[in-house]
Amino acid sequence: MMRVFVVLISVALFGVAKLPAEHALAKAHRDLHFRDVDFNLGLREQIGQLGFVAALSGFRSLVADGLFIQAHVAWERTEWGRVLLLFRQVTTLQPRVILFWDMAAWHMAWNASTAAINNPAQPRLALRIKAQREYFALGKDFLERGIRNNPERPQLYEALGRLYRDKYIDHEHAAEFFGKGAALPEAPSYLKRFAAYELSQCPGHEREAYDRLHALYASGENERLPTLLRRLKEMEIKLDIPLDQRIPDRLP
Amino acid sequence: MSEPAVAVIGVTKIFPVPFQRRSVVALRDLTLRVSPGQIYGLLGPNGSGKSTTLKIILGLVPPTKGRAEIFGKDSNLVASREAVGFLPESPYFHKYLTGEETLRFHGKLGGLRGAALKNRVEELLALVGLTNARKRRLGGYSKGMLQRIGLAQALVHEPALVVLDEPTAGVDPAGAGEIRDLILHLKERGITVLLSSHLLGQVQEICDRVGILANGVLVREGALDDLLGIENQTELVLENASPELLGEIETLASKRGARVLDRRRPRTSLERVFLEATESPREQTRRDTP
């Protein structure tokens, strides 16, 4: 009995000693964006008791993958409501995985929206368009939340830029997000170009677009792609750039 | 040299019985001394506390009261185990090890290394007659072979004392005889032996001294001759004596004030009959064969 007591006391004393270390380590991990999931009651209801317990006990990624695969199946069956619900759970469980946000937004804004506008069960065009718009918004929402969770990664800015460009046909916002993505250290080289292209389509921003395109042009042979040359020429004409300052005419 | 090989001083051992208020008194104020060079037999029925005594001597079980010593070192000290080898009651070894690996493992625990270890293992395998079975896993050993490898294991670090718990239990008479021979061989080499048994017959021929335990109390103790010999009687065994001669002896005896109490033919022991009957066919195969 005595020994049990002594052992318990030493465990507790060790507990007191290790507590600050554990606390500090947990904080260090959190500060590094090793963010742990906010396990709210809503999630428990959504993924069930068993999945919730599993997610809490270190099997979060496996639970998320399982839900992701279910979402994949739901997509193949074009059950859009289910796809949405499952992706919400997946992204809640694994907010640091870019891929899940990207996939979620793509399913909503591209696949589900297309299905909605072509929905044979809805004869009224206005309602079909409304549904399509709602799916765009859902895609946008996923990307915005994804960016909030991963502000340092360029992929979701790019996806949001594409969404504005291709779905909302909103060049100004597209340019903004391509630009934000391009400014990040991990950004692929084409994001800067994309931002400039979009800007060149925004009325009132011709000068800025021209400067950016020209800077890209001047940065080397690698950047002088056909689209860049074409856009640059358009801007030269719009801005009435003196002939001697214009780029050489290499277009066929 | 006066220091005893084993000293058990006023030991009481009480085992609590879990979840009950009751407890078992396994040993009650036991004092025991084994002199160096002796074979000491601790005898007693099952449950009388023999194994408990031996475990206390080896520091495997802490006594409730009192203490034990090996060559003057307290049994609680690891160093006391330097000088002792132990063969537990019906020992089991790792079944997946061969005889040789078992000895090597225990040799390393005893502090042997390299060539010394290798030589010692060879020597012991030869001593206990398991050289041919060295490469076989213990899973395939017979009871007698296990007992012998157990004895070898107890001897591996050349202890001055070996403690054997029921060394002959469960072994056939031939095997028991071999183990007895081994024990006598150890005595010749000056090793002290403390053994326990509940079968008195099996050990009475080899023990110098015995202690008898009953319910945790040492009820008798002494040299074997003293315990068994009847002070005022002598046995004569004659060969080819005629009835006339026997009559003369009887008359002579009564003339001198003595009396012949009994006249009978000495009987060989059943064990010896068994051994003689089974010896010849088994001789070539018995070693190393389960």
Place this chain on the structure above:
Amino acid sequence: MIRPRHRAFSLGRIVAITGNTLTELTRLKVFYVLLLFALVLIGTSIFMAQLTFQQEFQVVKDIALGAMSIFTSLLAVVTTARLLPQEIEDRTIYTILAKPVPRVEYLLGKLLGVLLLLALSIIAMGALFFIVLYLREQTVLYETTRQMSTAPPEQMADALRAVRASAFSAGLLPGIAIIYVKACLLASLTLFVSTFATTTVFTTVVMVFVYFIGHLQGIAREYWLQNNSAGWITKSLLALVALLFPDLQLFNRTDDIIAGNAIPLALFLKTATLGLFYTGFYLLLAWSLFFRKEL
């Protein structure tokens, strides 16, 4: 006979016990777990054929590292739980401790045997995982090169870089090392529990509870440290969990590493050190109970 003085601590004896334990464990066919791991890995790879390469790598990594974590934890608990009861039941412990072997050396040797087994298992699983990942990466790279043979070289390079980035990352190695440290902690804790447990089943059940509570310890601790409004019953309950249990969640870093967040060396070392401290502390506790245990 001249005999060297008894050494109070001998590495040789520990190594002998460690080797013996490792031999025993390897003959228990625990390596079937590795076979199971291979099947899981191959199974997922077959299913993955329908996904894009990024999805595929993500899921393969999640499942492989998740399986490594479960299997090593399970192996740690199950093998350690039966270590002492088995030796006591087989009475092999008597011949070992009747030799001049201090009990702390015996425990240390046993534990090291398990830790060695865990290391071998995790190395084998890791190697298998990397081979599968490498083969898939090469396939995807080859396919990408073929599909994009007409694209400009810059785009091709971008695509190939994307493939490589989503397959391998050096950060996986510290992630795997932390899985191992967690298994060490669990093994040591199991050894401690088994010194006072009466059966193997009891030890295992206790460890299952410890496993789950250990993962919630972080939440309980932070709640206890921050929240001042909770009632005293709740607070003492939280404090009890925070003080008596290890924070196992600290050792689950692979999710974030797979997501592409490298873990800084200093943080990795601190986490590993904490784990080793736990391992040592539980061994010490095990020894304190085993020291005068009746055998």
